[in-house]
Amino acid sequence: MRVFLAYSRQQFSAAEQLAAILTAQGIDVWFDAERLVPGMDWAHLIEEAITSADAMVLLASSDSLNSPHVHQELLGAIEAQVPVHAAVVEACDLPGGLAGVVDLRRRFEKRAATFGRNLLGGKPIPRASSRGIRYPVPILVILAALTVNLLAIVGNLVLYPIDLAIEEVSWDHMQWWEAARGVAAPAVAIALAAYAGVIRHRFRRRRVRFGLLLAALLTGLSVYQLAGGLINAVVEAADHGSLDRNLRLTDATSRGDVYFALASLLLILMNLAAVGCLCFSRSVFRWIPAGEAPGWLRRRALRPAGNPRPPTTRVRRSQRIAVYHAIGDTPVAEEVTKAFAPVWSVHAKGEPDLRVVVISGATSWEWARGLLRSGPSVAVLVGSVRPPADADELQLVQWLDFRDGDTERLRSRAAVLRSSAAPVQSSPPRAIDRFAAPTPVRFLVAFMIAMGAVLGSSAILSVSVVAPESMWRNIQHGVMPTVPNPADRRYNVANPNYVHETAADADQLLRIRAGLAAVLCPLLLWGARRLGARRITLTGLSTLVLFSAIVTGTWLLLGWRSEEPGSGLLLFESLLAAGVFVYGIGSAPRLAAWLPDQWPRRRAGQLPAVAPTLLRFSVPLAFGALTALYISGTIL
Template sequence: MPAVFISYSRKDFYFAESLAFHLDREGIATWLDANHLAPGGDWAAEIDHALDEAKTVILVLTPDSVRSEYVRREWQRALAQGDRLILALFRSCKPPPELQHARRVDFCGAFRPALWRLTQLLATPRDAAAHQTTRLRFPVPPWVGIMTVMLASVFFVPMMIFGDWHGLAFTNEPIAFRIFYWLALPFFLGFIFWHSCIALLRRRMGMTRLALSLTLFTGVFGFYLLGRTGWIPAVTARTTAVQYSIIPTSVLTCIIGIGCVGLAIVILLRPEDLLRWCPTGKAWDSHRRGRVIRIPDLPTRFAELRRFQLLHDVEDAPAAARLRAELIRAGSVEASTDAMSVVLLTNRTTTAWLSQHAELLQKGVVTVIGSAIGLPPSLHWLWRRQWIDLRRWDATRRRKNPVPAVPEGMTRLRIPAVVRLNEHLLCATAGLLAVLANVVFSPKSSKSDTLAPRDWFGMLIAVVCIFWIVAAWQLIHRRTTQLRYTRRLRILSWLTLILSVGGLCFFVSLGGNALRTAPGATFVLALPFLLRWQTSRLAFWFPAPPVPGTKSAPRLNAPRKWDALLWAFLYMALWMLLLEVQT
């Protein structure tokens, strides 16, 4: 029996992958491109061949698939061939006029009943199957609805704890301020509500953002509940000005419980509804590992090559050395003749080198993507070649490598876990220095119009903070060599140690709690050892020194991302809480 072809938009990959997995478990063979496309092949030709072989096509119907030109091409080809077409309605949308009379199954609600109806429809002869449109009671999957209610619960009540709403008369404020406040308040509340509840319903929120939202609002409730109970005097002292009369303790406790249960659902229970609802690339590996994956892993992909010839640019030599070792470990043999050509591309690959090998690439070589890249218009034909994604591949972890990558664009910034860990170390250091610079520049330190020694000291701390952020940015974008990175961090580590000791002592001299400086002092003392241990694990990530004359040559650079700056601000806020620094 020919396999059932599943047509979907890339933005609905998690649902399509789960649907194919469960249909296979029911004994129905499926063809999903991510599970069957071979590296190096022309994916458009292979998809056309699979469509020619299939007699039944399942179209995952969403607004994204309706807008996709590739999906339109697939279902139009299926109609032209007279194939049986079934619509799996995942998100409410209006199908194209040509599909108005196609059979459909509603997956907008519970997945299991809809899957049973789909299997029954597939088992029914084509001529005997009646047209059906099944509407479910819930417009979203059950667990998505539950999480939305939880987010709404932990959102609205925190808005009440910033004061007694009945007392917001602003009798001492000018009329202009009152008008501005009451006009801006709905926009502020709507902005937060959009980024908490509506974003989840519209599939704009990933697992990390969902967990952070629950943690943030639950933490706010816990903070104010501690202030009311008086268990921790320091917290009570900070919250004495807050009006609690309109919020019973039972309500606070209930909402904290809702937030904790929501976190437990996301982290421990990991319902598949949330996985299927997530945008592509924004789900955690733990939700996919061992549950819905049928994509061959990296060792299987490497073993399929058998004989290979590795090609790479000069600056990609360190990454190529690790890739060659993994290919040999998987059972493949490096050979110069009668071998499959493997081309490694990173953001340090020059367009001149790639243009020199353009003729070879068009003959069906295996392309390996080592980092986020951007292709010039003259090389866009490479998109048609199925490639192996190693952007999140960690050469230092053999047993716990990420699950097979999801089909995402080459330009998306995906980095290994060890690189992400080093980025957080650098950003945490920058955040600590930013707080210490704020302490030194505080009004209590200097009120003179001229620059005092304290001001120069604060400026030096701020400059070193900027260098840490730049180092983190260069690390994630592979803009520095290992030698230069190591030397720079060695100098910055010692400067940070000296400046942090002075800044923390100055913080204590201004009346700060000496015990609060313990986390910062411990972190600064351990920083050189942590960075030295981590740098050795990053050898595969750094590019080799550029060839003279090619430093400014055009490369396959992806759009820049400023994650390092955002993380530095977040760590700055965390250090301010730990040190009890008030702006």
């Protein structure tokens, strides 16, 4: 029995698993990711597959029912009188005229296998309901954990004014920096609550990335304790009559101690259960965006798939190719040529049998479209871009993805184009306008963004939230009184309740370090954006890295001189910076093969390059976390 699978790319993971289960039942499933490769006449082959199918299975969701491509496939099935069965994976309003409806929102594997047996046996498919919100149990567990994380932080915010009212704190006689500390604590807690709420909302909408979701669950307890400890520290300091010193989180107590302990225990249990579901549940594989699931989870979900099947449609027997690329893309074009060379004859003169067009942010779409429409051709994507609305050659994912620099995968795809005997292995689609790059590039971009966010936040907080004089900035002891030790040479006479553990010129050094951080922050963020968008040469990147290393080294040395922060934190920062610098030097060959060889300039008609999206998360997250650290006296 032959079945055509119609679906939206947003539900690629569910479609891939459903195709694997139906194939294990003995059904010949026409799944485009296993049957089509770039360079084929996709429209003709899809129409041919629909008319020759015994049935069509529509993976029903709001995305698929709003997809013009799925709508066209449904019209083709109706015209060919092919019965259409709907497999519901998301609550939606189904069209009329369906032969049967199966609800796969829960017990996906069991119901899909039963559905396949009924199709083979010719049994009628009962029409199940497609309405209502039905979550699989693992998804409910993760959603509950995210909700508890959010409510725990909100509970701290509710207790804050109550505690201040009980302590009878008066704001009338406080200096502006003291009042700022009292306002900054709930502001940070509100920011953390907003971040938790955004993650929960995006997960419920199936739009959150696996890494962000895992980080939110692993740090749920820490984020709650940070918000709660900061608020409690402000209340405790206010109870002692002053907010002019930095606060110590570990010594903070509150009238909400019982709530704090119970909430922490609940968070530990809920987040551990949610992490287990996230890492091992096949429901998560289908829920999160396509391509986000780690390899082990994908292999677990597709276990029944077996070996990849060869395409049923013969592919052209062409031999000669020519590689076309924009100015500046010569290094990456050479890597593309090397991947095609083992199975193709690279032809530079005359009319080639296949045109290979390299697509990047330096490519003029009018020029590329002319090549792609002039005969047998295939596009190779080396950088994420935003294609125009009429770019059908790119909208239908009729391109080879080389953004991550995986030469072996590109070589295997080239072999599929060369011979019909080569198997087609399905792989999760990655949107053309989503940032993707080789591993060294992604690592350096993430580090530069994180470092820039930390330095920028540090520069702002060092001149605003930090206590104005070093005698009040005590890293080890905070605001709680300590037993004075007059014999200690660091004993602070002006403030006998505190041990002064910073250098005599710590205030001036802190301002210099803040200035260096303010210079380095925009430079790193600018460099990360240019690197992610392939708009910097290797020479420019090397100059940027060298200058950043010198400024960072100076910043660290001044920290050692001022004895602020502690030696342990400074040692960690120094080793981290040195390790990244060595990693960047070792990755120079891969960077040289991916980056342009000429300084790119924006020209009219070029495809817009896509920059990394980490900026929108890293900067506010670093600022919120460092605000709490600086109020507590931890100086970076």
